[in-house]
Amino acid sequence: MEEKKISSSYIYFFGAFGGILFGYDIGVMTGALPFLTHDWQLTNASTIGWITSAVMFGAIFGGALAGQLADKLGRRRMILISAILFAIFALLSGIAPDNGQTYMIIVRAFLGLGVGAASALVPAYISELAPAKLRGRLSGINQTMIVSGMLVSYVVDFLLKDLPGEMSWRLMLGFACLPAIILFFGVLRLPESPRYLIKNGHYDEARRVLSYVRPQNEIEAELNDIKETAAKENQAAHQVSWASLLNSKYRYLIIAGVGVAAFQQFQGANAIFYYIPLIVEKATGSAATNELMWPIIQGLILVLGSLVYIWIAEKFNRRTLLMVAGFIMGLSFILPAVINWLIPGTSSMMIVFFLCIYVAFYSATWAPITWVIVGEIFPLSVRGRAAGLASSFNWIGSWLVGLLFPIMTASMPQEVVFAIFGVICMLGVLFVKIRVPETRGRTLEEIEAEETGR
Numbered sequence: 001m002e003e004k005k006i007s008s009s010y011i012y013f014f015g016a017f018g019g020i021l022f023g024y025d026i027g028v029m030t031g032a033l034p035f036l037t038h039d040w041q042l043t044n045a046s047t048i049g050w051i052t053s054a055v056m057f058g059a060i061f062g063g064a065l066a067g068q069l070a071d072k073l074g075r076r077r078m079i080l081i082s083a084i085l086f087a088i089f090a091l092l093s094g095i096a097p098d099n100g101q102t103y104m105i106i107v108r109a110f111l112g113l114g115v116g117a118a119s120a121l122v123p124a125y126i127s128e129l130a131p132a133k134l135r136g137r138l139s140g141i142n143q144t145m146i147v148s149g150m151l152v153s154y155v156v157d158f159l160l161k162d163l164p165g166e167m168s169w170r171l172m173l174g175f176a177c178l179p180a181i182i183l184f185f186g187v188l189r190l191p192e193s194p195r196y197l198i199k200n201g202h203y204d205e206a207r208r209v210l211s212y213v214r215p216q217n218e219i220e221a222e223l224n225d226i227k228e229t230a231a232k233e234n235q236a237a238h239q240v241s242w243a244s245l246l247n248s249k250y251r252y253l254i255i256a257g258v259g260v261a262a263f264q265q266f267q268g269a270n271a272i273f274y275y276i277p278l279i280v281e282k283a284t285g286s287a288a289t290n291e292l293m294w295p296i297i298q299g300l301i302l303v304l305g306s307l308v309y310i311w312i313a314e315k316f317n318r319r320t321l322l323m324v325a326g327f328i329m330g331l332s333f334i335l336p337a338v339i340n341w342l343i344p345g346t347s348s349m350m351i352v353f354f355l356c357i358y359v360a361f362y363s364a365t366w367a368p369i370t371w372v373i374v375g376e377i378f379p380l381s382v383r384g385r386a387a388g389l390a391s392s393f394n395w396i397g398s399w400l401v402g403l404l405f406p407i408m409t410a411s412m413p414q415e416v417v418f419a420i421f422g423v424i425c426m427l428g429v430l431f432v433k434i435r436v437p438e439t440r441g442r443t444l445e446e447i448e449a450e451e452t453g454r
Contacts (some may be wrong), residue, residue: 023149031157058112094174
């Protein structure tokens with residue numbers, strides 16, 4: 001029986017919904033953690049760090065596994081599997097046994113497999129279905145969907161905060177299964193990626209899928225382009241290994257792309273996203289459970305910043321945006337420590353004000369541009385492996401920041417911890433200036449030809 005035609009709007013909506021799901025699960029622990037910490041009487045900073053960062057630890061492996069399995073099982077099928085993982089382990093998080101720290105860490109690590117898989121699969125799936133004229137803005141749109149998911153989770157946390165006893169954090173974590181269920185049933189109707197179909201010899205089916213999202217007169221030309229690209233990638237895959245990434249011909253671009261991905265996380269953004277109620281608690285003395293309006297404020301700034309990026313994306317050079325924003329982000333982290341040293345007794349809320357400035361510039365630049373550069377900078381012959389390596393370093397940075405931040409703030413003043421992140425921001429600016437080539441307005445072939453010829 002012939003498959004019914006699926007509208008392009010439906011396809012793009014559920015691709016975007018994957019970003020919302022990803023963001024929701026990243027953000028939900030921000031509001032749940034203060035209640036969980038209070039309910040289980042958690043005082044060990046290392047345990048708090050592990051519970052929070054376990055998702056990122058699992059995501060390190062989820063992204064890598066998903067990339068390998070998607071080539072064998074298909075993008076659509078792997079998105080369905082990641083949605084199932086989301087739903088199951090979100091529910092298991094919500095029904096954790098009392099004082100089940102080890103249980104929670106293990107369950108959230110498995111949940112991270114789904115998070116990492118979704119972060120790798122959803123943008124790839126949509127980019128393989130979207131027409132070329134839309135691909136340039138996809139990174140910004142995907143980032144907007146992710147931060148919108150984070151904002152939704154912050155709002156849900158705020159609405160559930162007054163429930164009695166342990167019900168608040170259990171429902172916060174358990175409700176993460178709802179967007180996963182919506183994604184699963186939405187993706188059931190989606191077609192497979194035409195690129196995957198062509199790589200596996202299903203040309204007629206790929207032609208039918210393209211008919212959903214392309215004018216009739218463009219289908220054959222795109223089919224031929226995909227066939228040609230797939231043939232080149234297959235040839236490249238047989239000629240390179242992981243050791244090829246160290247080849248002097250590619251090393252400059254590999255270091256640039258992987259370095260930007262690593263700096264994006266080591267700059268400390270996730271310390272704010274995961275711990276803002278606890279940061280405000282430490283700054284003001286007010287209970288973290290009463291400070292759940294702050295994540296919503298941060299979420300609104302994130303969404304607005306991502307929209308600003310969509311507006312400025314093709315108006316300014318990538319390097320310019322990263323360096324200017326990185327410098328301001330570094331100052332936002334360093335200035336509170338300097339001011340507090342020069343003028344002791346300055347308002348404790350000063351650090352929160354500067355964190356808002358950091359989030360605004362981060363969300364409009366480093367958050368989306370990192371993935372634009374990763375998509376543009378790697379040579380075709382090593383693109384798959386290099387992009388996977390960049391993603392792994394990004395998740396490793398996210399995990400380490402989530403794990404170490406509570407340990408660091410337990411042993412030194414918050415202002416000093418953020419000043420350390422500020423220094424890393426400045427080093428990131430220096431790295432971009434010295435190591436990262438400009439990619440805006442240049443084809444992938446031009447970038448590869450010029451930079452590998454160094």
